[in-house]
Amino acid sequence: MARALRLAARSLGCTWPNPGVGCVIVRDGQLLAEARHERCGDLHAETAALARCAQARAATVYVTLAPCTRPGRQPPCVDALIRAGVARVVAAIADPMQDDPGPRLAAAGIAYEVGCLEALARHVHGGFLARVTRGRPRVTGKWARSADGCLSAGPGQRTAISCPLAYALMRRRRRAFDAILVGAGTALVDDPWLTAPRPRWHGEVPGPLRLVVSRHARAALRNAAAPWLAIHAPGAGSGLAVADPHDPAQVLHALGAYGINELLVEGGATVHRAWLPFYDRIELYVGPEALGQGLAAPPDPQPPLWQLEQPPRIVGRTLVARWTRRG
Numbered sequence: 001m002a003r004a005l006r007l008a009a010r011s012l013g014c015t016w017p018n019p020g021v022g023c024v025i026v027r028d029g030q031l032l033a034e035a036r037h038e039r040c041g042d043l044h045a046e047t048a049a050l051a052r053c054a055q056a057r058a059a060t061v062y063v064t065l066a067p068c069t070r071p072g073r074q075p076p077c078v079d080a081l082i083r084a085g086v087a088r089v090v091a092a093i094a095d096p097m098q099d100d101p102g103p104r105l106a107a108a109g110i111a112y113e114v115g116c117l118e119a120l121a122r123h124v125h126g127g128f129l130a131r132v133t134r135g136r137p138r139v140t141g142k143w144a145r146s147a148d149g150c151l152s153a154g155p156g157q158r159t160a161i162s163c164p165l166a167y168a169l170m171r172r173r174r175r176a177f178d179a180i181l182v183g184a185g186t187a188l189v190d191d192p193w194l195t196a197p198r199p200r201w202h203g204e205v206p207g208p209l210r211l212v213v214s215r216h217a218r219a220a221l222r223n224a225a226a227p228w229l230a231i232h233a234p235g236a237g238s239g240l241a242v243a244d245p246h247d248p249a250q251v252l253h254a255l256g257a258y259g260i261n262e263l264l265v266e267g268g269a270t271v272h273r274a275w276l277p278f279y280d281r282i283e284l285y286v287g288p289e290a291l292g293q294g295l296a297a298p299p300d301p302q303p304p305l306w307q308l309e310q311p312p313r314i315v316g317r318t319l320v321a322r323w324t325r326r327g
């Protein structure tokens with residue numbers, strides 16, 4: 001299952017609105033095949049793995065989310081597993097969007113278990129689970145602050161905070177998100193690219209959808225390297241209309257309906273202030289230089305409300321810390 005979850009993690013940012021499921025098929029301790037759901041509309045992980053397997057009869061199938069039971073863009077995976085004659089299916093977690101596949105598998109003589117590496121699977125599939133159970137994406141706030149707590153040298157100023165190595169890491173991190181959101185101020189001042197280098201395994205999957213929130217759609221992203229969408233008040237433009245775009249709850253609801261599982265919010269100061277209560281996770285980059293006076297960054301996350309996901313790392317000359325909201 002750990003191997004299947006590693007595959008699933010590779011699909012983060014690639015499959016929305018679907019979950020990026022991973023699947024591994026074994027028999028007598030030997031790996032027969034493995035696959036992941038690579039892109040919405042493509043084969044699901046189970047059928048992709050079965051297609052790579054010469055003979056799956058009597059095999060055990062490890063899958064990170066319970067096999068689907070209802071037809072969607074693809075036929076139900078539970079039928080494919082029954083046709084293949086596998087002996088046992090182990091799912092990390094149940095799929096809240098689907099019926100329990102247990103009874104159908106049991107009727108075909110296939111053993112079924114759910115709850116293997118459950119906590120890790122809940123983490124990997126957290127965005128999908130947030131969308132289908134809470135109607136909104138999992139939200140990660142990310143900012144870089146100077147050693148003395150500033151987002152930039154001042155309002156309206158673009159300032160490099162992270163060292164180049166940490167900046168490269170941050171760009172790679174964006175791959176794991178379906179969409180990246182900034183406010184009009186950041187779009188106007190920084191005109192950020194908000195793109196991520198595409199790994200080989202992403203194939204033709206486009207990078208994250210870039211979002212700019214501005215009530216009257218007064219800001220645009222000039223770089224055309226990836227798709228972008230304005231979020232604005234009704235009648236203000238051709239993007240995604242939200243009654244009050246300054247209300248993060250409304251924006252999140254609209255993005256959930258749009259199919260976004262994993263959202264990264266990159267700021268700036270005004271947006272972070274409004275969105276802070278909505279963050280499920282925070283990624284903090286602390287640069288080496290002090291700026292003296294500047295635009296104040298949000299307060300650093302603190303226990304007990306926030307918990308470090310892993311010990312902070314020094315990347316080049318920048319400290320990188322990832323936090324998760326408790327409870």
Ligand SMILES: NC(=O)c1ccc[n+]([C@@H]2O[C@H](COP(=O)([O-])OP(=O)(O)OC[C@H]3O[C@@H](n4cnc5c(N)ncnc54)[C@H](OP(=O)(O)O)[C@@H]3O)[C@@H](O)[C@H]2O)c1
Binds near residue numbers: 183215267271
């Ligand atoms: N260090 C970092 O990590 C980092 C990251 C990003 C930006 N920055 C810096 O931050 C600065 C920009 O910050 P900023 O505060 O001026 O701009 P901002 O937060 O990027 O955008 C603020 C604007 O976005 C709209 N908006 C969207 N959601 C809102 C909400 N919930 N509440 C209120 N307004 C909302 C409003 O424009 P409308 O009136 O048009 O709706 C508002 O004026 C720049 O200096 C930039 O370089 C630093």
